[in-house]
Amino acid sequence: MIRALHRWPGLLALALVTILALSGAALSVFPAAERIGAPQAEAGLTVATLASRIQAAYPGVEQIRRAPSGRITAYWFDRGTPGAAVIEPATGEGVASADPSQVERWLTNLHRSLFLGDGGRIAMAAGAAAMLILAISGAVLVARRSGGWRHWFARLRGPLAGRLHVEVARIAVIGLVLSSTTALWMTASTFDLLPDGGAILAVPAEVSGETGFALDRMLALGQTPVAELRELSFPYPGDATDVFTLKTDRGTGYLDQGTGALLACTDLTGWERVSETIYMLHTGQGASTLGLVLGLMALGVPVMGATGVLVWLAGRNGRPRIRGSQPAGRAETLLLVGSESGSTWGFAATLHAALTGAGQGVHVGPMSAFAPERYSRAQRIILLAATYGDGAAPASAKGFLDRLRAADRAPDIPLAVLGFGDRSFPAYCAFARSVAAAAKAKGWPELMPFDTVDRQSPQDFARWGRALGDALGIDLELSHRPVPPKTETLTLVSRRDYGAEVQAPTAILRFAQPRVPLWQRLTGCGFARFAAGELIGILPEGSTVPRLYSLASGRSDGFIEIVVKKQPGGLCSGQLTALEPGATVTAFLRRNPGFRPDRGRAPLILIGAGTGIGPLAGFVRGNARRRPVHLFFGMRHPGSDFLYGEEISAWREEGRLTRLITAVSRGTRPRYVQDALRGDAAQVAQLVRDGARVMVCGGREMAAGVADALAEILAPTGLTPKVLKAEGRYVEDVY
Amino acid sequence: MKSLLAAFALTTALTLPDLAMARPVTLTTTLNDYGGDGAYLALYVTDASGDYVGSLWMAGGKSKYYKHLTDWYRATGGDTAQVNGITGASVGAGRTLEITLDLADALFEAGYTLHIDAAVEDMRDSPNEVAVPLTADGAGTPVRGRRYIASFAYNM
Numbered sequence: 001m002i003r004a005l006h007r008w009p010g011l012l013a014l015a016l017v018t019i020l021a022l023s024g025a026a027l028s029v030f031p032a033a034e035r036i037g038a039p040q041a042e043a044g045l046t047v048a049t050l051a052s053r054i055q056a057a058y059p060g061v062e063q064i065r066r067a068p069s070g071r072i073t074a075y076w077f078d079r080g081t082p083g084a085a086v087i088e089p090a091t092g093e094g095v096a097s098a099d100p101s102q103v104e105r106w107l108t109n110l111h112r113s114l115f116l117g118d119g120g121r122i123a124m125a126a127g128a129a130a131m132l133i134l135a136i137s138g139a140v141l142v143a144r145r146s147g148g149w150r151h152w153f154a155r156l157r158g159p160l161a162g163r164l165h166v167e168v169a170r171i172a173v174i175g176l177v178l179s180s181t182t183a184l185w186m187t188a189s190t191f192d193l194l195p196d197g198g199a200i201l202a203v204p205a206e207v208s209g210e211t212g213f214a215l216d217r218m219l220a221l222g223q224t225p226v227a228e229l230r231e232l233s234f235p236y237p238g239d240a241t242d243v244f245t246l247k248t249d250r251g252t253g254y255l256d257q258g259t260g261a262l263l264a265c266t267d268l269t270g271w272e273r274v275s276e277t278i279y280m281l282h283t284g285q286g287a288s289t290l291g292l293v294l295g296l297m298a299l300g301v302p303v304m305g306a307t308g309v310l311v312w313l314a315g316r317n318g319r320p321r322i323r324g325s326q327p328a329g330r331a332e333t334l335l336l337v338g339s340e341s342g343s344t345w346g347f348a349a350t351l352h353a354a355l356t357g358a359g360q361g362v363h364v365g366p367m368s369a370f371a372p373e374r375y376s377r378a379q380r381i382i383l384l385a386a387t388y389g390d391g392a393a394p395a396s397a398k399g400f401l402d403r404l405r406a407a408d409r410a411p412d413i414p415l416a417v418l419g420f421g422d423r424s425f426p427a428y429c430a431f432a433r434s435v436a437a438a439a440k441a442k443g444w445p446e447l448m449p450f451d452t453v454d455r456q457s458p459q460d461f462a463r464w465g466r467a468l469g470d471a472l473g474i475d476l477e478l479s480h481r482p483v484p485p486k487t488e489t490l491t492l493v494s495r496r497d498y499g500a501e502v503q504a505p506t507a508i509l510r511f512a513q514p515r516v517p518l519w520q521r522l523t524g525c526g527f528a529r530f531a532a533g534e535l536i537g538i539l540p541e542g543s544t545v546p547r548l549y550s551l552a553s554g555r556s557d558g559f560i561e562i563v564v565k566k567q568p569g570g571l572c573s574g575q576l577t578a579l580e581p582g583a584t585v586t587a588f589l590r591r592n593p594g595f596r597p598d599r600g601r602a603p604l605i606l607i608g609a610g611t612g613i614g615p616l617a618g619f620v621r622g623n624a625r626r627r628p629v630h631l632f633f634g635m636r637h638p639g640s641d642f643l644y645g646e647e648i649s650a651w652r653e654e655g656r657l658t659r660l661i662t663a664v665s666r667g668t669r670p671r672y673v674q675d676a677l678r679g680d681a682a683q684v685a686q687l688v689r690d691g692a693r694v695m696v697c698g699g700r701e702m703a704a705g706v707a708d709a710l711a712e713i714l715a716p717t718g719l720t721p722k723v724l725k726a727e728g729r730y731v732e733d734v735y
Numbered sequence: 736m737k738s739l740l741a742a743f744a745l746t747t748a749l750t751l752p753d754l755a756m757a758r759p760v761t762l763t764t765t766l767n768d769y770g771g772d773g774a775y776l777a778l779y780v781t782d783a784s785g786d787y788v789g790s791l792w793m794a795g796g797k798s799k800y801y802k803h804l805t806d807w808y809r810a811t812g813g814d815t816a817q818v819n820g821i822t823g824a825s826v827g828a829g830r831t832l833e834i835t836l837d838l839a840d841a842l843f844e845a846g847y848t849l850h851i852d853a854a855v856e857d858m859r860d861s862p863n864e865v866a867v868p869l870t871a872d873g874a875g876t877p878v879r880g881r882r883y884i885a886s887f888a889y890n891m
Contacts (some may be wrong), residue, residue, distance in 0.1 A: 075859040
């Protein structure tokens with residue numbers, strides 16, 4: 001709902017909002033330029049002195065105006081010819097032309113009415129309304145995406161366009177809300193929809209009938225500092241019944257030209273003050289710095305427009321289209337999805353189609369949009385939840401658990417939770433489990449017992465679907481065929497072989513980067529953007545199930561590199577390790593945003609064994625900033641499977657790698673990488689105390705051994721691997 | 736050309752008993768190229784003692800800007816009822832406003848003066864831009880305004 005509220009005004013009003021923002025940004029420069037360029041009055045100068053100086057220079061002076069920038073303009077008649085000039089207050093002499101800037105006038109008319117009069121004003125007001133809707137709905141989306149308002153500035157992951165969109169929005173949103181609300185207020189004021197017209201001060205009927213009282217002797221003028229002046233109008237020459245009109249920040253007054261007495265005065269009304277403040281906030285006239293800041297923020301609009309369109313297009317391609325999803329308030333079945341990479345959405349689409357086919361009204365949405373108070377017709381809620389990392393919420397389920405825990409009570413609508421995960425990981429379906437546990441703790445009625453789907457198994461899903469059908473009393477057959485990822489053909493460029501002598505034949509395979517179309521480069525899809533530590537899925541010949549390998553290179557390296565060990569009887573590893581340069585494989589990219597070095601300068605402790613060196617080597621190769629890196633590498637024999645042995649010495653010389661600590665598991669004194677850690681305990685503990693980040697890659701047993709060893713090493717410091725994990729300073733990629 | 740039949744009803748003693756005592760008068764106002772946005776113009780009549788009698792035309796639709804038509808605003812207290820039904824668009828620089836009204840015969844040769852106040856956004860207000868006595872002889876004689884009006888004439 002919120003997303004639609006963000007998307008459609010955004011796409012429809014894109015041109016209008018862009019014109020508004022660009023012209024507004026250009027206009028924001030003028031008040032600042034005027035502020036700098038205008039001759040300013042000396043402190044303490046009174047209107048009486050200023051007016052006397054101007055009258056001395058221009059005896060026919062009719063009106064003196066002071067702009068919020070401090071610029072003073074005088075208008076006069078000299079022998080029947082009108083004149084005007086910007087005044088130097090110190091002398092009362094004109095120093096510059098008072099004609100308004102034609103560029104500013106042109107921009108103003110474009111900005112407020114597209115040169116189309118009242119119709120244009122209404123169109124631009126609609127643009128401002130669209131901007132306000134976009135800003136507010138966008139802010140809600142950002143808060144939802146980052147897991148709550150408290151995490152407004154949380155780090156982002158995902159393709160560049162989306163990150164740029166949110167990064168700009170997080171800063172610009174405040175300015176855009178201010179500019180668009182003030183714009184709507186000003187339009188309402190222009191069309192007389194607000195009672196901000198101000199009081200009318202009647203001209204006094206009784207005047208002295210005298211003329212020629214000296215300006216510098218008028219008490220009211222002598223008491224008014226120039227800083228408060230807005231306008232001083234002189235009486236018509238020769239009309240003894242006319243008066244001086246003085247307008248200041250406080251109000252309007254009439255002065256007798258024969259006695260200088262204040263004949264009548266009135267204050268600004270509250271509405272007038274509000275409208276003036278809003279005018280100042282919108283135009284920057286009188287607040288030129290704020291104006292410049294708002295103008296700068298407005299420049300974010302075209303950036304957000306372009307990236308927003310890219311995000312929308314990429315989203316249309318990425319996720320399976322779910323047709324006929326009912327509004328949440330009207331659906332009988334609520335299907336909420338917690339997905340990181342999008343594959344769970346595919347299952348949701350299958351379930352949605354089957355339930356809809358069975359005559360149900362089904363709403364499909366992200367778990368992060370959980371809002372039980374809106375589910376007025378719902379009879380069941382089904383959660384399909386994947387897991388991110390070690391039990392964290394996946395992207396589309398951010399904030400769900402917080403909201404459930406914060407609720408007074410669970411909804412009365414029966415709930416089914418289906419977890420999606422990979423049984424080879426210890427945190428199998430951990431997020432879905434914590435959701436199910438939290439629901440139970442809240443007393444949420446159960447529709448079906450908690451169940452899981454292992455490695456996107458269509459069989460698991462079909463089995464669960466039959467159980468769901470039984471619970472609903474309908475015949476439900478779920479035949480899920482995963483949407484195949486968009487693959488590329490990669491050509492092997494070179495290979496280096498290791499480990500044959502120690503019964504661990506391993507190859508470093510280097511593929512050429514495929515040609516990336518401009519479209520993908522802009523959206524960061526596919527191989528347009530990848531980093532060491534991300535995953536590449538290889539579809540072996542004769543199988544539709546992909547195998548995942550960690551990337552040992554990033555986009556900037558110019559090639560795609562992986563490290564593969566030949567598994568006994570392994571289909572994919574067998575094919576890969578037999579590959580000769582020039583041969584090709586079918587592959588796709590799978591994001592793995594959790595496993596990459598942060599952007600800080602704190603030391604890195606990289607720990608890996610066997611093929612686990614791959615992504616770690618990629619991190620070292622990409623360490624152009626010479627951040628301190630300590631690499632712990634476990635191998636069987638340095639003479640046989642010292643992967644990246646040659647490069648490592650070069651990297652050390654270049655300063656990309658600070659220290660290499662190896663552990664050799666074959667030979668007289670077998671040592672594993674965790675033993676090497678223990679041997680270096682003092683320094684490891686010191687590094688961690690100093691804020692180092694630990695990254696582990698390799699087999700499951702090795703990772704467990706490393707975690708144990710680290711727990712021992714860190715015990716004296718009071719830190720544990722668990723605490724480090726919670727801080728994001730301890731990450732694993734295990735297989 | 737804008738034509739109005741009997742829309743003009745003078746507020747004080749000059750309401751029209753019947754149309755036979757009125758005649759069509761064309762007011763032609765041409766602005767000079769002052770280099771600004773459209774001008775607001777208030778056309779109104781004062782009597783021999785300078786008191787406001789009634790309005791003939793208001794060029795400019797947004798009443799919040801009427802305060803810049805200083806003399807008219809002072810005389811009427813900004814009362815928009817004075818220009819109900821006789822309000823049109825503001826007049827662009829270099830453009831001509833031509834209106835035809837049925838004016839009471841009694842307005843001519845009786846010391847009445849026709850005034851025009853003008854105002855342009857971000858430029859000086861120009862009250863009493865034009866002030867011409869209403870006489871049969873004066874008809875057809877163009878006069879120059881002080882700031883924005885290149886020529887004004889009334890023709891019977």
